[in-house]
Amino acid sequence: MKKLWILLALMLSVAFIAIGVGSTYITPAELIAALTDRNASSWFIVHHYRLPRGLLAIMAGAGLAVAGVLLQGMIRNPLASPDVVGVSKGAGFAAVLVIVLLPSSPVALLPVAAFVGAGLAALLLVQLSMKGGMRPNMLALTGLAVGAIFQAATDYILVK
Template identity: 50%
Template sequence: MALSKKPIGFAVFGLIIAGITSLYTGVINLDTGQILEALRNGGEHDFVVNHYRLPRMVLAMLVGAGLGLSGVLVQGVIRNPLASPDLMGISAGAGLAATGLLVFYPQAPLWLLPVAAISGGLLAALMIYATAMLTHPTPARLALTGVAISAFLSSGIDFLLIVHPIEINTAMVWLTGSLWGRNWEQFPLLFAVMCLLIPIAFWLAWRLDVLGSGESIARGLGVHVTQVQALALIVSVVLASVSVSVAGTISFVGLLSPHLARLLVGGKHAVLIPMAALIGALLVLVSDILARGLIPPTEFPAGIITSVIGAPYFIYLLSRYKGW
């Protein structure tokens, strides 16, 4: 455990540096004095700092942490390094439900979007489970089933956008994964969900470690395997779905974060969980900074940045596990 403190400390330091950089990044160039003045007293740059850059910074951290945690939990349950919320179809299910709400009920209250996203994510998870139960549910088969379900649900999103082209601009910005237009209104629910589910994730840590040794060993040590698997999947689905409801479908964060965390701190979930959350937060925050700062005033969706990073890594993982 002591060996893990150093990488966690570096990750926290990197997150602080990225957070500070986020406050400087944008079309309007602000110096340190102007930023500090806005943080203390508001003033001329109050909107830019306190109502645009600061909420985006906080939301990027929370969304990334949620996706990183979701990826750790789903990989721990399925015991498949290729599993992640987006590749398993959970993000696509949440995205389809939220897109349907945006298309058919554009004036929906803000609280209804995460409810729809969570419902869609849970439905996608049930589809994966039901499909996998038709055959022997090996880790590889579950992953392939998730990819197929994800493609099916993504086609549903494409269908909605084609049939309802008037709403395509808002939906496309959201579906490519972006924190554009997000503000403090999205913070309370996301923060509350994280505060509620992070302790549950830590409670699951030891049980997921034991489960990794095999279900029979876990049962012998007193772990209720089915209950632990169900709880971990529910927590994973809710974390991914709420994150999707805020920032859209930001791809590969749930895949990259657990892998990078394992390289740095090993496979013990008590350390892996916070490390994956920190890496996820850093990935999304840095992607949002690049999205805003590469060619201002043009802004790229953060999901494009994470895809550019994540897609080659996914191909690398496929080459490593080609014997499955």
């Protein structure tokens, strides 16, 4: 439990420093003033740009940590990650497909395509794993196969 408090204090310290760093450096004293006093000179920058960015980074990190723990718990393997189960390769395949087939598409389409590709890879993984009884080792091995398929398809598109 003590380690958790130390990690929390470390995260908050790093977040505090990160909020002060940017194109305009804000000293720790100015940062404390901006967090507590609405009339501080840096209040607008801190509250409209840097604090939301810092909070979003903390929430994204927490979400990725929870997703990693769930994946590792489901597969019962402490080394499990999205690339082991093929989800990353599915996202990469969809992104490459959009880049090659729709070269003039807006850049905002890439994350959407990657998300859809990751979802399709996860769906394929679950469907194929259910045939084998959805055991953790079957899930991991099927994930490696799904990843290999998507990687081969990506390589094929890039070569052609």
